[in-house]
Amino acid sequence: MSLSNLIKRLQDIMRKDSGVDGDAQRLAQIVWLIFLKVYDYKEEEAELEDDYIPVIPEGYRWRDWAFGESVKTQMTGPDLLNFVNNELIPVLGGNAITKDGKQVIPFDKTDARSMLVKEVMGDATNYMKNGYLLRDVVNLFNEVDFEDSSEAHEFNDMYEGLLRGLQSAGTMGEFYTNRAITTFAIEKVDPQIDGVLADWAAGTGGFLISALEHMQKQVKPGDTEAQKKLQNAVRGGELKPLAYKLNVTNLLLHGIELPNIRYGDSLAEKNLGDFHGSDLVEYCALNPPYGGVALPEDIQSFPSDLRSSETADLFVALSVKRLKNGGRGVIVLPDGFLFGNDNAKVAIKKYLMKECNLHTIIRLPQSCFAPYTSIATNLLFFNKGESTQEVWFYRLDMPEGYKHFSKTKPMKREHFDCVREWWGNRTEIQDEKADEAMSVTYKAKKYTIDEIAGNNYNLDLCGYPTEDKVILSPEETMSNFVARREELDRIMDQKLVEIKALLEV
Structure with missing residues (x-):
């Protein structure tokens, strides 16, 4: 997917949502979604090593909620909105949620990697109010396949x-x-x-x-x-x-x-x-x-x-x-x-x-x-x-x-x-x-x-030339005028000699 096509499609979807007001909110929405997708891909890469323990808890990784076995099984609409607003963002920010009538903190780790996720997601906001449009946005990001090196490179270009x-x-x-x-x-x-x-x-x-x-x-x-x-x-x-x-x-x-x-x-x-x-x-x-x-x-x-x-x-x-x-x-x-x-x-x-x-x-x-x-x-x-x-x-x-x-x-x-x-x-x-x-x-x-x-540490040197003139005293002005006139007279006399020679006068 080309950069211009992806950005245009994201904008077209978000403009339909009454909760997203202007470029600033649109960008803020895109950023935390990009972060979660990129982070999950990096986790999947790291999990190829036997001793790697995933940072984001199961159920809250991009792969757990952003995909579905089919379009029919994907979380969408009010269910997706409820999950994102009341579970995903609070949990990844390190906050407590209510599960089965009890207050629990699913993401309570304090190692450096966990704290990075919490700092990024701690004040994340879902501005979108339409869960179906939010699903469309998520699916657009799902079209980017990081395992395809050309698409991964293109996603880097998109981000730049x-x-x-x-x-x-x-x-x-x-x-x-x-x-x-x-x-x-x-x-x-x-x-x-x-x-x-x-x-x-x-x-x-x-x-x-x-x-x-x-x-x-x-x-x-x-x-x-x-x-x-x-x-x-x-x-x-x-x-x-x-x-x-x-x-x-x-x-x-x-x-x-x-x-x-x-x-x-x-x-x-x-x-x-x-x-x-x-x-x-x-x-x-x-x-x-x-x-x-x-x-x-x-x-x-x-x-x-x-x-x-x-x-x-x-x-x-x-x-x-x-x-x-x-x-x-x-x-x-x-x-x-x-x-x-x-x-x-x-x-x-x-x-x-x-x-x-x-x-x-x-x-x-x-x-x-x-x-x-x-x-x-x-x-x-x-x-x-x-x-x-x-x-x-x-x-x-x-x-x-x-x-x-x-x-x-x-x-x-x-x-x-x-x-x-x-x-x-x-x-x-x-x-x-x-x-x-x-x-x-x-x-x-x-x-x-x-x-x-x-110069009292004024570093305004080698700036762009201005039309500033050198201010001379009356005596210097007259002296320069006389010298310049004499120089012009000398040049004119020389040219006249050359012209006479050409005309053989």
């Missing part, structure tokens, strides 16, 4: 398409980072399979999936030890319930048996100074929410000089603290962080450049995250363990033929090829000026820490 669709789904776009960006960023951070890469604002897992794909290339066929390392190679945290469920399901689809994603607020997990030992990682990559206002408990978790009201600022400090010495990181940040000059922003930039070598900043085109946001963003690359001495800036311009990125003309991986070429052979690149009165600007340039500190 679903995540891409978030970018145009209002505020849900914050969950998704363009794959062109995550691929390039991970390529330059270059995580190795012996380490762990973390994303403390993981969204739907874009950076984590790109990291897994990057590290998978390091695994040789038959290397079981490396495969085991890959299972623990990524970790993260996510506060929003829908994004968390999307993330966990995404990692399951990519072969991670027990996704290590903490459901909660990474900023308030501990006081900043209390992160040590196993809290630290070798690599980090994240696109934190920006424009958001930090919660009081978030702000209180940071030292007084680093207390910002903006979540993106706090995630910078958190990322630096939780990176091991010798570790490498990248973070997507808005322009506001670069040129912000309030006390907290300046203190966080000082902290970043004291603890890390902030070696490269890539200025991204403004519409990278359109239509979710038009805020201009940047990639900051840093290595922990040595202070910053100089920072290279490179401005990634809009590709030729593009006025802006859009759903039909998205940012592609090859758009970073010019950065890749420059990265290995760094040179300053000066912009061409439309006229001599314009300021000198750079597409790529290196600045020392002294220059940056002298």
Whole structure:
């Protein structure tokens, strides 16, 4: 079944149901259904091993209630609604239900795998009110056969398409980072399979999936030890319930048996100074929410000089603290962080450049995250363990033929090829000026820490050229005018000599 066909059929069915109101509820409904189907398939795979004990209790696995020996024996209508609302969702959330007049807890296990299921299903909601339409939705998912490798791959593609669709789904776009960006960023951070890469604002897992794909290339066929390392190679945290469920399901689809994603607020997990030992990682990559206002408990978790009201600022400090010495990181940040000059922003930039070598900043085109946001963003690359001495800036311009990125003309991986070429052979690149009165600007340039500190840590450098004019004094203006006129007279005299020679005058 093609991606477009499956999505269209799901939408057509759900639009008929009076309980599903809009894209947000439709997506939330789809997510927990996908999770249960994917999880049951992964359990069936694991059960091929003799010592594997299934996590989800019998009777509540996808195979137990979503199928039937025939259409006539499938649970449907009011019976299916009653089971889903009053048994399936409460049980898998770890809650008690009434059975034979008694309160029982069928799913009372507390191991890590069981707790993962409970966290995903704990606040799941069945929005559908028509049990027959719900059966139609379930049957659509039953058409996907994971044992068929081509269909499994197509389902992965469908899920990726679903995540891409978030970018145009209002505020849900914050969950998704363009794959062109995550691929390039991970390529330059270059995580190795012996380490762990973390994303403390993981969204739907874009950076984590790109990291897994990057590290998978390091695994040789038959290397079981490396495969085991890959299972623990990524970790993260996510506060929003829908994004968390999307993330966990995404990692399951990519072969991670027990996704290590903490459901909660990474900023308030501990006081900043209390992160040590196993809290630290070798690599980090994240696109934190920006424009958001930090919660009081978030702000209180940071030292007084680093207390910002903006979540993106706090995630910078958190990322630096939780990176091991010798570790490498990248973070997507808005322009506001670069040129912000309030006390907290300046203190966080000082902290970043004291603890890390902030070696490269890539200025991204403004519409990278359109239509979710038009805020201009940047990639900051840093290595922990040595202070910053100089920072290279490179401005990634809009590709030729593009006025802006859009759903039909998205940012592609090859758009970073010019950065890749420059990265290995760094040179300053000066912009061409439309006229001599314009300021000198750079597409790529290196600045020392002294220059940056002298500019009060304003990192708004190598931005897009503007029409700013150099303001000269009257004396300088007259002097330039005279010099320019003399130069033009000289050129005209030279041309007249050439014309006379041609005419043999």
